[in-house]
Amino acid sequence: xxxxxxxxxxxxxxxxxxxxxxxxxxxxxxxxxxxxxxxxxxxxxxxxxxxxxxxxxxxxxxxxxxxxxxxxxxxxxxxxxxxxxxxxxxxxxxxxxxxxxxxxxxxxxxxxxxxxx
Numbered sequence: 001x002x003x004x005x006x007x008x009x010x011x012x013x014x015x016x017x018x019x020x021x022x023x024x025x026x027x028x029x030x031x032x033x034x035x036x037x038x039x040x041x042x043x044x045x046x047x048x049x050x051x052x053x054x055x056x057x058x059x060x061x062x063x064x065x066x067x068x069x070x071x072x073x074x075x076x077x078x079x080x081x082x083x084x085x086x087x088x089x090x091x092x093x094x095x096x097x098x099x100x101x102x103x104x105x106x107x108x109x110x111x112x113x114x115x116x117x
Contacts, residue, residue, distance in 0.1 A: 006031040006116070008107075009041070009049075009097040017096040019110035024098075027117050031098075040090035043083050049097060052104035057082035060094050060106075068092055 008024065010017045010033050024031050034041075041049065050057060057079045061068060067089045077085065086093050096107045100116040107113040 005099075005101045007034060007099045008032070008113075009034050009036040009093070009095060009099075011035070011037055011095050014095055016108055016110050020096045020098060020107040020113045023110055023113050024117070027114075029117060036093060036095070037090055040087065041093070043087050046083055046086055046093075049099070049104055052099060052102060053097070053106065057086065061086065061092050062094050065089075065091055 006024065006029055008017075008021060008031050010021060012018065012035065021031075021033065046057070046060075050060060053060070058077070061072075061082060063069075063073070072085065094106050094108070096110075096113075098105055098107050098113050098116055103116060105112050105115060
């Protein structure tokens with residue numbers, strides 16, 4: 001594996017995300033860290049991530065967030081509408097997402113990151 005291909009979509013306020021970053025460092029891997037709340041993925045980047053994850057947009061939405069509970073709980077949205085929602089409210093994107101080449105995982109629990117190392 002080329003270390004240049006490892007990227008983590010990270011929220012420093014999230015303990016699971018911090019733990020995944022720590023596991024990467026502990027294994028001697030350098031990773032590109034993307035603080036996705038400050039640099040949110042575009043709609044097209046989300047499409048690529050979802051393809052690598054093998055997930056539908058709705059599966060990547062954090063349902064425990066206040067924005068979800070207030071605006072989207074119980075609603076049925078299309079894949080395109082969920083993409084719009086995640087672009088508008090990146091806090092709703094599940095984290096951490098770790099990407100290596102053409103594969104990606106949601107590192108929950110953080111130990112799942114070891115599957116890519």
